[in-house]
Amino acid sequence: MLTEEQIAAYRRDGYVKVEGLFSADELEALRSEMGRVIDEWGTETKGWVGPWRDRYLTQKERETTKAVFMHNPHFYSAAWGRVLFHPGLIGSVRDLVGPSIQWHHTCLHAKPPALGTPFPMHQDYPFYPHDGPDFVDCLLHLDDTPLDSGALCVVTGSHTNGPMEHITGPETAPHLPTDEYHPERVDSVPIQAKAGDVIFFSYYTIHWSNVNRTDQWRRSVRFGFHNSEMRPVGKEPDEPYNNIIVAGFKENAPA
Numbered sequence: 001m002l003t004e005e006q007i008a009a010y011r012r013d014g015y016v017k018v019e020g021l022f023s024a025d026e027l028e029a030l031r032s033e034m035g036r037v038i039d040e041w042g043t044e045t046k047g048w049v050g051p052w053r054d055r056y057l058t059q060k061e062r063e064t065t066k067a068v069f070m071h072n073p074h075f076y077s078a079a080w081g082r083v084l085f086h087p088g089l090i091g092s093v094r095d096l097v098g099p100s101i102q103w104h105h106t107c108l109h110a111k112p113p114a115l116g117t118p119f120p121m122h123q124d125y126p127f128y129p130h131d132g133p134d135f136v137d138c139l140l141h142l143d144d145t146p147l148d149s150g151a152l153c154v155v156t157g158s159h160t161n162g163p164m165e166h167i168t169g170p171e172t173a174p175h176l177p178t179d180e181y182h183p184e185r186v187d188s189v190p191i192q193a194k195a196g197d198v199i200f201f202s203y204y205t206i207h208w209s210n211v212n213r214t215d216q217w218r219r220s221v222r223f224g225f226h227n228s229e230m231r232p233v234g235k236e237p238d239e240p241y242n243n244i245i246v247a248g249f250k251e252n253a254p255a
């Protein structure tokens, strides 16, 4: 599904952007169904909370950012359920971490026009720690995402750090310490995207994104998939850690 170059880029850089996985009709259905899901079920918040906001936003902006986040769009729309078995998406994930793939989550991150919320520098690992590297996040863009819409920015090669210490707690979303990890201190690469593009990135890859300053929505949906041999960290052996197998077979091997 992916080329040798794309697979090599993912392994080297910790991310790769892939175009053309979805047909125009598939994309249009996903865009319009998501619009309906947001209209009927969405709730606007100001976005992730935490002390990091003081370092990423002016005082006025801190109170006026907007976000619509939503898990499990397939609870509302069959089109979104079918994506979990989309040959192009799952074939690509298999090329990166396969052959046996377990779905972990689907989550909408929508940044409304003026002033869609930013995200601080972080890895996704602390949100859902597992016992290996073969966990890939797939950011499907539903809208064209130019730089000033808050495009995803990644720190190239940072996945080789493995899991890093994050600021965590009940009052904050996990994020890297802002004194050390802030876009002004650490170089990152912005990945502008077209609607339909998917950015595959390791859950170890450091990333962030800025506010949406355009007059258009910037909607993207993150799918998390991992090799089915991996197990969540910190769960008792008898706790359930099963979820939908979207490719291959989950063997009952010791973790």
Ligand SMILES: O=C(O)CCC(=O)C(=O)O
Residues within 6 Å of the ligand: 109, 119, 124, 150, 151, 152, 207, 208, 209, 220, 222
């Ligand atoms: O959608 C974005 O810009 C970033 C989202 C993010 O940080 C994440 O998916 O972990």
